[in-house]
Amino acid sequence: VKLVIESAKCCGFGECVALAPDIFALGADNRVVFVGAATVREGDEDRAREAAFSCPAEAIEVAE
Amino acid sequence: VTRAGVLIVGGSIAGVRTAEGLRRLRYGGTVTILEESGDLPYDRPALSKQILTGDGDTGSVRLRSAEDLDKAAIELRRGHRAVGLDTATRTVTLHDGSTIGYDDLVVATGASPRMLPGADAGVHYVRTLADAVALRVALAAARRVVVVGAGFIGSEVAAAASGRGAHVTVVEPFAYPLSRVLGDAVGAHLARLHAGNGVELVTGRSVTAVAGGRVTLDDGSIVDGDIVVVGVGAVPNTAWLNGSGLDVADGVVCDAYCRTSAAHVYAAGDVSRWPNALFGEPMRIEHWTNAVEQAGVVAWNIANPDRPRAYTPVPYVWSDQYGSRLQIVGRPRADDQVRVVHEDGTALVALYIRDGALVGAFALNAPQRALALRRSLAARTPLAEVLGEFLTPVTGP
Numbered sequence: 001v002k003l004v005i006e007s008a009k010c011c012g013f014g015e016c017v018a019l020a021p022d023i024f025a026l027g028a029d030n031r032v033v034f035v036g037a038a039t040v041r042e043g044d045e046d047r048a049r050e051a052a053f054s055c056p057a058e059a060i061e062v063a064e
Numbered sequence: 065v066t067r068a069g070v071l072i073v074g075g076s077i078a079g080v081r082t083a084e085g086l087r088r089l090r091y092g093g094t095v096t097i098l099e100e101s102g103d104l105p106y107d108r109p110a111l112s113k114q115i116l117t118g119d120g121d122t123g124s125v126r127l128r129s130a131e132d133l134d135k136a137a138i139e140l141r142r143g144h145r146a147v148g149l150d151t152a153t154r155t156v157t158l159h160d161g162s163t164i165g166y167d168d169l170v171v172a173t174g175a176s177p178r179m180l181p182g183a184d185a186g187v188h189y190v191r192t193l194a195d196a197v198a199l200r201v202a203l204a205a206a207r208r209v210v211v212v213g214a215g216f217i218g219s220e221v222a223a224a225a226s227g228r229g230a231h232v233t234v235v236e237p238f239a240y241p242l243s244r245v246l247g248d249a250v251g252a253h254l255a256r257l258h259a260g261n262g263v264e265l266v267t268g269r270s271v272t273a274v275a276g277g278r279v280t281l282d283d284g285s286i287v288d289g290d291i292v293v294v295g296v297g298a299v300p301n302t303a304w305l306n307g308s309g310l311d312v313a314d315g316v317v318c319d320a321y322c323r324t325s326a327a328h329v330y331a332a333g334d335v336s337r338w339p340n341a342l343f344g345e346p347m348r349i350e351h352w353t354n355a356v357e358q359a360g361v362v363a364w365n366i367a368n369p370d371r372p373r374a375y376t377p378v379p380y381v382w383s384d385q386y387g388s389r390l391q392i393v394g395r396p397r398a399d400d401q402v403r404v405v406h407e408d409g410t411a412l413v414a415l416y417i418r419d420g421a422l423v424g425a426f427a428l429n430a431p432q433r434a435l436a437l438r439r440s441l442a443a444r445t446p447l448a449e450v451l452g453e454f455l456t457p458v459t460g461p
Contacts, residue, residue: 011382013353014435030431053088056356 002039002063003048007031009059016051016060023048032059068093070366071156071164073146074172074301075099077107078333078355080127082170083138085363093167095137098144098156103193104130105140109352111196112217112295113384116224120200122193146173149308151326168328168366171305171316172359175298175334175350180212183274188293190217202291206230210279210289212271214241216383217295219258223385225293226263233264233287235271235279247398250414250426254390257428261386298350300335313337315348321372322362332362342376342442343395343423351381378441391434394441396424405454406430413437415450422447 003023012030016023023040027033040048052060070086072079075097083095099105105127115125133140148157155163177189188199199221203209209225211218214236226232238244240251241258258265266287273280274294279287300315311317311325315337322330322338331338333355337348357377365372383390388410396402396416400423406413413433416424422441427434440450 012431012435013380014438018439026432026435030435049088053084054360056353 001045001048003034003052004038004061004063005032005034006059006061009057011057011059013056015054015056019051019054020044020047024051068167070095070168070170071166072097072170072172073156073304074170074174074333074335075101075103075105075140075142076172076174076333076355077105077127077352078174078359079170079172080105080138081356081359082172082332082363082366084136085360086367087136087138089363089367091363091367094139096139096141096164098146098158098164099140099142100145101192102142104128104142106193107352108191111193112190112220113224115193115196116200116203116221117227120197122197125193146304149305149310149329151308151310151329154328166328168330170362170366171310171324171329171331171335172333172355173301173304173335175300177294178297178299180271180274180294180296182272182280183212183292183294184276186276186292187212187274188291190221190293190295191298199291199293203228203230206290208289209233210235210277210287210292211295212274212279212292213295213297214238214254214258214265214267215295215297216242216381218293219254219385220383221293221295222258222263223261226261227386231264232262233266233289234258235266235269235281235287237268237270239267241265241267244398246392246396246414246426247400247402249402249404250412253412253428257386257388298334300337300348302335320374320376321365322358322375323365323372330362330366332358338375340376341374342378342444345395347379347395349379351379353377353380378438380438388429389431391427391431392424393427393434393438394422394424396426400424403451405451406433413454417447420447422450 010031025035052062106125110125145159146156155165177191209230209232211222211234214234222232222234241254243251269281277289302312316331318338334350340347361375381392400416400418403415411430412428413430414426425437
């Protein structure tokens with residue numbers, strides 16, 4: 001799946017970073033950025049979905 | 065009347081997130097939300113922020129559309145007010161006398177603004193979307209605004225009103241804004257934030273009466289406004305549970321797993337009081353992040369009753385005022401040892417220390433620090449280590 005970060009919504013809660021530090025990191029402006037590519041490998045999809053759902057600000061979208 | 069499924073009373077963020085969490089966990093029964101108002105779910109943090117400062121568009125606060133809920137197989141019944149609960153027959157009674165059964169029930173009825181004693185019906189409170197829209201209209205025509213209470217809601221309204229060009233007076237019974245929770249040192253800093261933006265603070269004074277925009281204080285002095293906005297806290301909505309036998313004491317009393325005193329009944333959001341094992345104390349938290357996180361745990365525990373998860377969050381709340389961001393993490397108290405570890409022209413970071421351990425922190429315009437401190441609190445990082453991150457030779461002790 002492909003992930004989309006809506007930076008304007010991100011409040012820097014860091015839930016996604018806590019759940020999937022290999023996918024998400026906090027950028028210098030305290031908004032979340034991708035560690036690598038926005039497209040997640042098959043084995044990591046569940047964790048990516050979990051991280052997206054856990055975002056209090058709903059700033060991460062999972063595009064199928 | 066009994067039917068399989070989860071019944072959620074309250075269609076705000078805690079209720080909606082519980083419903084969605086259940087679906088994510090592939091819960092197979094019906095999921096029904098009873099919502100008292102006629103509104104689709106909306107997001108409350110913006111009601112005292114963007115709704116007041118913006119152009120009046122309320123679409124941005126919409127949490128879910130009817131289609132979103134349909135797609136997730138979540139049934140939202142608007143205009144349905146729960147008035148009673150029978151935990152023996154597992155039924156909820158509605159305002160029209162009808163009943164609805166449940167396998168599991170989630171109490172997510174939230175809180176209501178605490179009414180200001182002695183105030184007439186003309187004062188504004190900010191809780192619902194309708195409240196915020198009405199206040200926005202009133203603000204557009206108001207030159208003088210009196211705000212009662214310098215907490216988050218009062219301060220955000222003051223900032224919005226002053227940003228619209230009104231002369232704003234804030235009346236607060238404590239010595240400084242938020243000093244009841246954060247102590248005087250941080251409170252004084254927040255007082256300067258208000259003053260620096262042209263807002264007049266009247267502290268140490270209580271309001272004895274409000275009539276037609278005229279606010280009378282406990283020393284007999286008068287503050288006149290075109291409108292008066294009250295933000296003096298909230299009380300949990302538990303009256304509908306009277307007679308249910310459910311243990312209620314300033315909120316619905318839960319165990320560490322957000323389970324109430326009755327089997328198959330859970331509570332989430334503003335209305336829930338539960339023991340947080342991370343801090344070793346019972347808590348009831350009226351903040352958005354808590355509603356989201358607690359909803360996730362309640363959904364899990366309903367879907368997995370044989371392996372429930374304890375709810376042990378680090379409380380977190382933010383507030384936007386005058387273009388500044390305030391963040392509170394953990395459980396600060398005014399009587400904690402307060403240590404200001406960073407201060408410059410715009411930013412401030414204060415640590416709250418109790419029995420030699422970090423228990424909370426306040427950050428003004430320092431979001432990275434707030435996030436790091438939230439992690440430290442979750443990990444119970446030793447105080448010396450936390451201080452070490454701040455007390456570099458550059459900043460000094």
